[in-house]
Amino acid sequence: MxxxxxxxxxxGSGTRVRLDRPFDIAPAGGVxxxxxxxxxxxxxxxxxxxxxxxxxxxxxxxxxxxxxxxxxxxxxxxxxxxxxxxxxxxxxxxxxxxxxxxxxxxxxxxxxxxxxxxxxxxxxxxxxxxxxxxxxxxxxxxxxxxxxxxxxSEHEPLVINHTSGTTGVPKLVVHSTSTIIRKLAGLESVRLPAVGVRRDDTLANASSYAHGRTFCWTASVFCLAPARIVILSGPEPDAADVLLRRFPPTFVEALPATFVRFRPLLSRLDNPFRDVRFYLSTYDAMHPPVIRDYLHASRRRRPLWMQGWGQTETGPITFRFFTRKSLATRRGRHPSTRDLGRAIPIRTRLKVVDPATFEPVPRGQAGLVLARTPARCLGYVGENQRWQEKHDGGWWNTGDIAVHRRDGRVLLLDREVDTSPGLSCLELEDVLEDRLPGVLECVVLAMPGKDPLPVVVTETGRVDPAEWSGAVHDLPALQPPRVLTWDEIPRTGTGKVRRLALLTMLTGCADTPGTGRWT
The missing domain is CATH 3.40.50.980 (Rossmann fold)
Structure with missing residues (x-):
């Protein structure tokens, strides 16, 4: 690197990089x-x-x-x-x-x-x-x-990145050249048909550049030598619009929260996403309306959206493609976005175990997901015991509750710390966002001994009571919604909701149904 x-x-790479503002290390260096x-x-x-x-x-x-x-x-x-x-x-x-x-x-x-x-x-x-x-x-x-x-050296520490920190102090994750460059960036550097980076592509990236994802992205994308790379450093749509309209992207990667923030650009006459053939999201759950809107904003015949599921410690574990057709059903009770696809072939294996006994559970039954991947990090800085508790015999404990279906697909339910018996908070968020037009985000917080607490994020801090009643009529019992604006939600640097901080802010208590042992 x-x-x-x-x-x-x-x-002889001819790639040009265009910035939305000068680098902080070179304020006079231009864009x-x-x-x-x-x-x-x-x-x-x-x-x-x-x-x-x-x-x-x-x-x-x-x-x-x-x-x-x-x-x-x-x-x-x-x-x-x-x-x-x-x-x-x-x-x-x-x-x-x-x-x-x-x-x-x-x-x-x-x-x-x-x-x-x-x-x-x-x-x-x-x-x-x-x-x-x-x-x-x-x-x-x-x-x-x-x-x-x-x-x-191939196997010595190369870079340290921290996890998102949605449930407390982040972990400091150590990767080597072998894990993050050879095993992760090397995989992404393959020029795959249809989904790979092309030499004539204009790539747009709007990420949190302190995280390991962009370090890996940097290592891979420059080897593929696209024509142009557009770097967006902030989530404000009006600021991004100028650069995106000047250099309309064909390949877009952004934080899930940034995709949400850029959504108003889709309805403008000079829609800057009109030429996109491929979208990529990682970090956090994406909900149906957002993916659907971006796919329909492209004028390409068959734009694709790829959602990757993984962790800082492992890199991507599974991937799933969405098309306009796969998201055609609206307002359904079980949206398809919790289906995260299959494990990455050859390099990744999965098994699901009982959280209490760690005995494998049958396919189709919910449990704790363990992953085996050659890209697993070297350890945590200053938290060796925590690291030791999360891996066993080459298997990495993701801390996620999911169902591994018989066809190999993974249905993500919740983080273990947030899990609530008999329901999936993430799926409820999908449903609510699909049924409440105009909301920016929905967050469902699990609470021990109580119905889940829904938090609705809107521009105005209000939601129509009739629309809310219509949206929840066939859902499990929920508490009355709390409605907040975007800036009132505590977030990480990647835009993820800091769920424990939000729960504490709203209830004065940070108790969750899960143990939180593997977060």
Whole structure:
């Protein structure tokens, strides 16, 4: 990864990268880059890190506003032999402090907002925006000659990313070149017919760039050399619209929450998604109306949507394709979006066990999902015991409750911590969103000894009582809905709902039906 862009430039890649705003590490560098210019920028940043004291084997933490230069800084750290740790600036201060304590980085790359917090845990702090007492401002490091690139060992730590943290302090996940590059990015680098990246594609990515997904994406997509890559750093539709209309994408990957936020763009006359042939979503559940609307927004004859299910620790486990036809049924009681498809052939195996006994359950019966994959991470920083409890004999405990059907398909029900006997909160969310036009999101919170609590997210903070009654008439008993606006919902850096935080905010109690042992 340290010389990824150098190698792409040597192969003559013509990929151009267009940004919605300049990089935080190069505010005067503009918004248009070729791979050679990216290689030069990575080398320059490697020189900064070396000048600040980073050495081979050291950890370099990164906490900054969301942008793809998270991955460029990570590449720069890897180039000199250090191990980057990418931490979202959206983390609550107490969670960020705990992760920095576990890491004890030699260098922290950040902004003035987090410099003082970081100084308590990092040996040296670099600020990218304004000078801060006790920190090195980036301007003092510019111009330092980068050290020669070092190639990391195949099975040693390469990068550290954290999990989303929907149920508390995130885990720090360690991957190696073997796990995240060879086993994950290598798989994505295959130019598959119909679903693979083409040389004439314009790729749009609107993600949380502190997470492992985009690090893996960076490693794979530049090897495929598409014509253009469009990077969107924020979820605001009006800001994204300008760049998307200028460079209409043919291949789109975004956070589920960002797909929701960009949805108003679909109804504009100059719909920027009109030429998309392929959509890709990971991280979180996608609900039927959102997928349906994007598929119908494309003017292509047969656009596809691929939903991947996996974890930071494992990479993708299953995948499922959706078409306009597969989502034609509306307002049904059992939408198809909880069907996550089959395990990735050859590389991934699944089994479902009883959560209490860990004995395998028959196909078609709900249980705890275990996965076996060569891409499983090396461990957790500072939480070895937690890591040991989640894997057994090569099987990884996903912490998800699902049904493994006889035909091999996986029907996801809930996280174990959120599971409620006799129902699926995720499926109820699918149903409610499909039956309530105009809602942004529905969240169903399981509570021990009580009916589930539905939370409806709208622009106005109101929902029509008659529409609500019509939507829930054939559903299991629910408490009266709580209606909130988007900004009132506590979220992670990937836009996921922090369910425990939301439950506590609404009820004053964080008790859940599940044990939470494997979250």
């Amino acid at each position: 340290g010389v990824l862009f150098d190698e792409c430039a040597d192969r 248009d880059y070729g791979v050679g210019e990216l290689a030069a920028l990575v080398a320059e940043v490697s020189g900064w890190l070396a000048a600040a004291g980073a050495r081979p084997g050291d950890r370099v933490a990164i906490v900054k506003p969301n942008h793809w230069d998270y991955d460029l800084i990570a590449c720069a750290a890897i180039r000199l032999g250090a191990v980057p740790a990418q931490l979202s600036a959206h983390l609550p201060p107490e969670s960020l402090a705990e992760l920095l304590r576990r890491l004890s980085p030699a260098v922290l790359v950040t902004t003035a907002e987090h410099a003082r917090l970081g100084a308590a845990f990092a040996a040296r702090v670099i600020t990218l925006d304004t000078p801060e007492p006790g920190a090195l401002h980036v301007d003092r490091l510019r111009g330092h000659r980068p050290p020669p690139p070092r190639r990391p």
